[in-house]
Amino acid sequence: MQNKYALELKNISHRFPADERKESEAISDISINIERGKFVSIVGPSGCGKSTLLRIALGLLKPIKGEVIRNFQKYAMVFQNFAIFPWLSVYDNIEFGLKMSGMKKEHAEKIVSEKIKEVGLAGFENMYPKELSGGMKQRVGIARALAMSPEVLFMDEPFSSLDTITARRLKDDLAHIWEKYDMTVVMVTHLIEEAVELSDDIIVVSQRPAHVKETLTVNLPRPRNLRSQNFFDMSDKITGLIDM
């Protein structure tokens, strides 16, 4: 039977060397369970250790204490600063993960073409990252991630480097994509409205060293009305928790 949780973090603590003599504690005893198929946001002030937590969840960093249980095989990530390869065209960037997995070219081509259309990049296949706007670069990043058919999609502040209008469009697209794909999404953000708009659950973490302050369930109907009283109330509640 499939585990209810896609990801389990148990008593995670982590430290970074601050200078030669001292160490700085980034994360303090965090335990989180991410339910399969849910859109979960980790919200906290800038520099509190959210991205570090995401990297621990992904296995890119080894925590000094605690256990990470990953109940998934396929995963992908969308980065704050896009992290698309500058020497590859839009098409080749999206194809990268599929090529690394050893997928046959014809099969990969079909998937890449599908994702290109899905994220609105048709006609830009042969362009290079330096020729794209920030929003288009992030669309490449999202298409590259979706091409992997991930069970869990990790996103590290995916809209922070974008202007408001571009971010708005991308958020709408992402909400549709998440509903269509039935995947688990773990998003780290410091923008409270963004988290309330997109998430099922919101995990509020404190200032450094990060620890979980509260986990909230967002019981607002989708698509979310960003001007409703309930939306404002939820946003205010989270703001209050972070400021505490």
Add this chain to the structure above:
Amino acid sequence: MIHAAKNLRIYHKKKHVHIALGTILIPLVFLVGMITLGGIAGTDLLFSVGITLYRLIISYTISIILGVGIAIFLSYENAAESFIPVLDILQNVPSFALIPIFVLTLGYTNTMAIAFATTSIVWPILFYVLSALRTAKTDLNEAAEIFGARGSKKIFNYLIPLSFPAIVTGSIVGLSIGWEAVIGIEIIGLSNGIGSFLNAAGTSGDKTTLSLGVAAILLVVFVINRLVWVPLIKRTRYYAE
């Protein structure tokens, strides 16, 4: 096969091929004309240039494999911190001071010229690539790993394309030092190559032959620059974000 190989292709259109052929043919016709007018044994000159180029190409090939390979190994193993001071001292040893050691072990031979030139060319390639790998953006490294670039796939699909501008710059600097090294050793102790050709012309006071020898080097350098390095430098513009 390098993943980005098709992106590194430098001649895409017929026009490019025509320009490339013109870049080779026009200087060649000029040189042949000068040789004919000057009454010089053209085969001697062409053979001498050919031998020097051969030594340079072999040295460069060894250098690029060694330089890129060592740089990737050091970045992979995270061992650069301890090795860099050692490599830095080694690269600062004037290469001409090593000539007696090379002569002692290999004599004045073709192998010795190639080995000597390699010790000159390898350093810029190694240090430029190492620097590129060490300063690569963390999120790019993470993206490569998350999307499955591991082991040899990581080398050919991520690390080498990532280092491409550094490889080009290191190669240009390394080859300019390499020319000096090969020609220098040919002047000092070898009986063939363009260095030896120039030395013989200079010693016998044959100014015409000497001038044509120098002109031949300039033309070869010009042709390599136009046909190889300029297009590759243009490719590196894609790396600017």
